[in-house]
Amino acid sequence: MKIYWIKAQAPRRVLALVKYLGIDAECIQVDAKAGGLKTAEYKALNPNGKAPTLVDGDFVLWESSAINAYLCIKEGSDLWPAHNPAEQVEVIRWLSWNDNHWAGAVGPFYFEFVVKETFNIGPPDRSELAAALPGLKQLAAVLDSHLEGCDFVACGRLTIADFQLAAMACDWRRSEMPLAEFPNIVRWLDGLDRLPAWADPWPASKSNEAPAAHDRHASLA
Ligand SMILES: N[C@@H](CCC(=O)N[C@@H](CS)C(=O)NCC(=O)O)C(=O)O
Structure with a gap:
């Protein structure tokens, strides 16, 4: 594969x-x-x-x-609950919410501070972000309230929805996303960062890497 x-x-x-x-x-x-x-x-x-x-x-x-x-x-x-329809639709709900709402709200910040640097296409332009602030805060409030008392986005355990929603938001400090006022989101993202596979997912060399299973059973505790 x-x-x-x-x-x-x-x-x-x-x-x-x-x-x-x-x-x-x-x-x-x-x-x-x-x-x-x-x-x-x-x-x-x-x-x-x-x-x-x-x-x-x-x-x-x-x-x-x-x-x-x-x-x-x-x-x-079971990070994708293939055999549990109720859990499956819960994960789909959050994947869909990400693709239709959340990604569009965090994306402009991620673009200005991370994508531009990665692809060497100039310094961040903060003036592009003012208009994006209210939309991001509105969606962050939804996610923050959902994460009250929860360590994960769906099914009460790690699922692929966590990786989907965290992919840009995890860079919130560097990207100046206004997430500090959403403590449940910060706790969730900091918890994910304690997973070695999430914190450093990159294969060591250019190709032919077979990542180790050393943290297969890691928990967020
Ligand atoms: N919705 C797609 C997004 C794929 C995508 O946009 N990939 C970006 C990197 S995050 C890419 O390949 N960009 C390079 C380009 O567009 O030239 C997915 O989740 O796989």
Whole structure:
């Protein structure tokens, strides 16, 4: 099984799960700056020209949440509750909330402070963010109240929804997201950071990494 990745938030969700579950995958880093995501060969796998992409034999899959569900099904992990419909829709609810609301609210901050630096496209422009503040605070209030007394977003345990929602928000301090006033979100993100697979999901070298299962049973306690 191959996973194509770049050092960015969407592939991070998948690489964290690969490491957390100790999956024996060949993780291939694509050189995005050299145009590696836009070659005809790569776009034949992922027509979006984005990462991550999973290739498992003849099966090709893109979109980090779908890849993570696939990996959990394959590994028999309840981070995607394949056999529990009530839990499944709970996870889908938060994946959907992320893609339709939360990602759009944290994204502008993440772009100004993280993406621009990663791709060397200039300094952050804070004037772009003023208009995004009220929307982010409104959604953060929803998430913060949901996380009251909970360490995880769904099902009372770690699921792929946590990796999905945390992928940009985890950089809130660096990105100047106004999350300090939302203590349950801060507690949740700090808890995730104590998972070695989340804190450092990146394979050690450019390709052919098989991450160890050393923290498969890590807890957030
Ligand atoms: N919704 C997609 C997002 C994929 C995506 O936007 N990947 C970004 C990195 S976070 C990328 O490959 N960007 C490079 C580019 O667009 O050239 C997923 O969750 O997999």
